[in-house]
Amino acid sequence: MPLFALVDCNNFYASCERLFRPGLKGRPVVVLSNNDGCVIARSNEAKALGIPMGAPAFQWEHVFRRQGVAVFSSNYALYGDLSARVMRVLEEAAPAVEVYSIDEAFLDLSGVQEPESFCRELRQRVTRHTGIPVSVGLARTKTLAKLANRHAKKQPTTGGVFDLAALPDPEALLAATEIGDVWGIGPRHAKRLAARGVATALDFIRLPRDWVRKAMTVVGMQIHMELCGISCLSLEQAPPPRRSVLCSRSFGQLIRDREHLREAVCSFAARAAEKLRAGGLDAQAVQVFALTPRHREELPQHQGQATVTLPCPTDHSPDIVTAALRGLEQAFCEGFAYQKAGVQLLGLTPSASRQASLLDLPPEQRQRRRALMDVLDLVNRRHGRHALRLALAAAPERPWHMRQHRRSPRYTTSWDDLPRVGE
DNA sequence: TCTGGGGTCCTAGGACCC
């Protein structure tokens, strides 16, 4: 019988911000999304103030001020680095680890004696080595381990570790879990299920599996089985190959002007191409989209989108930018005020296995193009992401660039931002 | 004034081929 543990960092981004500012201990902390748009992480104190996940920041500004909430723009350089440290501790301690997201990992503890005390020891180890608090849920399936983890987080009596597999009556926990809180059940399915009288995870497992399969596809059926203790999802230690690369942003102010949108799309395409090369991949197609604001019904709405297929797979920034701008010509409509745009690269294949094609350039020209991209990436790695950019790409001082007024220093990834002790 | 960004998977339906 398999045994899974889910290790999840508590309020991860908020915990990261607190790490180098001991003065924030016990104070409410929130972290905002890109563009300082909405709340994406909250310390327990912030949760206690009733600030919901996803809350638009501007609506809560008065609470932030009145309650002395420490507010941060998101600082992914910091979170990514601390995440890697947490994962390293897990990998050193556990036999098999699947890094599931920036703040979560599944462990396979099938052969481990005394799994619960193993997890308690592991939990302390992570805190000792990284300063990040974590919770651990144990169960026979990944979906149940998620549930166990929620319980470990919410119930202080668990001491941050909860073993559902050792419980004599696991149905009690299912009965206490709202269906929308089950991993894989989103708001749409929760609503449909509610209409059928399903309020809890226990109600759900009592539905006939055939019905679930029909109404919620094989994905729903797997959730059903996993909640019943039948493991369908295995530990994935090697990350699956990427299928797409996306770069999109909301703008600090609406864009009506075609030229400005071209600049933005050019920057996004160039950034997407960098990510592509970093992963050693080529793209076969470039998709561009431009959207008007979702929450402004008084404005005319438009969702423009176009896909351009490349003559042959490439990771060359100018090719990708050119294709993106062609796509934009189709997606863009004069007279609308756009709030967000993006470039997505599709049909990814490893550059190493690139097929020779009749449309390919002669070898010496290919080498020159390759060398150019190598230099571009090298300079930008050494001197910052915008050090070298294509002529069409937006200058960083454009007014519609995203807002990030409250970003903390890059304490762990930038020499200039190292925390100072004893000042 | 102000509501994120980056991913995955599944299915249905159309195009296309033989």
Added chain:
DNA sequence: TCTGGGGTCCTAGGACCC
């Protein structure tokens, strides 16, 4: 009057996750 069938590939849309 009557107009095949089966397979594959691609895409769009929907749903979900963190």
